[in-house]
Amino acid sequence: MALESSFFRQVMGRFATGVTIVTTYSHGSLVGLTVNSFCSVSLEPPLVLVCIDLNSSALPHFRQSGSFAVNILSAQQEQLSRCFATSSKERYEHFCYASYYLTATGSPVIDGVLAFIDARIVAEYPGGDHAIFVGQVEAMGIGNQVAFRDNTDEQRSTLTDHDGRAATNDEAENLTYYRGQYRHLAPDYQKPSLANYDEQGYIIIGSY
DSSP states (O other): OOOOHHHHHHHHTTSOEEOEEEEEEETTEEEEEEEOOEEEEETTTTEEEEEEETTOTTHHHHHHHOEEEEEEOBGGGHHHHHHHTSOOHHHHHHGGGOOEEEOTTSOEEETTOSEEEEEEEEEEEEETTEEEEEEEEEEEEETTEEEESSHHHHHHOOOBOTTOOBSOOTTSOBEEEETTEEEEOOTTOOOOOOOEEOTTSOEETTOO
8 A cells, every 4th residue: 555645644643632823923913823733842941843834824924933832722712723724814814813912932822722832943844845843932831820931031921911810721621633623632531641750759640
C-alpha cells in the first residue's frame, strides 16, 4: 500500500489533541488561525512550537511580527475554532468577533480560554508543507495566575482586568479533536498518570 496523504491523515487522526487558536498582531491587524499542531519543546528555557501551513494567508504575519500567542480552547469555544479555521470575512476583518486581551508581545489572548502561552519566535524550520516556529515563552497563564518572564512586560499587557482576574477560564473542560471530529473529555473518568518520585521520595503526579 502506498503512503498516501489521506491515509496518513487517518492514522494521525487516532492521536487525540487539544485545539488552539494561534494569534499575532501584525501591520495593524489581529490575526488568528485554528491549530492543533502545537506542543511544548523545552523546560529550560521554556520553549513551544507551532506548525503553520505554507499556504496559509496568516504565515507572513507571524514572520513579520516575530511572536505568537497560543490560546488553548475550552469545550464552550468550538464555534470560535470553526470560525478561525475558515476563510471568512468574520475571521479576516472582525477577528471572529472575539473579545481579547493583549499579551507581553502584543499578541491577542482570547477571553475565556483555558490557558495561554505568549512567545517570541526564536527559530523557524522547514517542515514539508508547513513552517515550524519555535517560540520562547514570555508570558503564560491559567485561571487567575499569570506569569511573565520579564516583570516590565506585565505593564504592557492587559491580561488582567480591573478586578485582577486573568482572561482565562480554568474551570471549563478542554476542547479535543479526534478522528476528524470535535470531542469533549468525559469528566467522570479521572486517573493519575504514572508516578515519579522527587528527591524526598514524594510521588510527583503528572511529572513532565
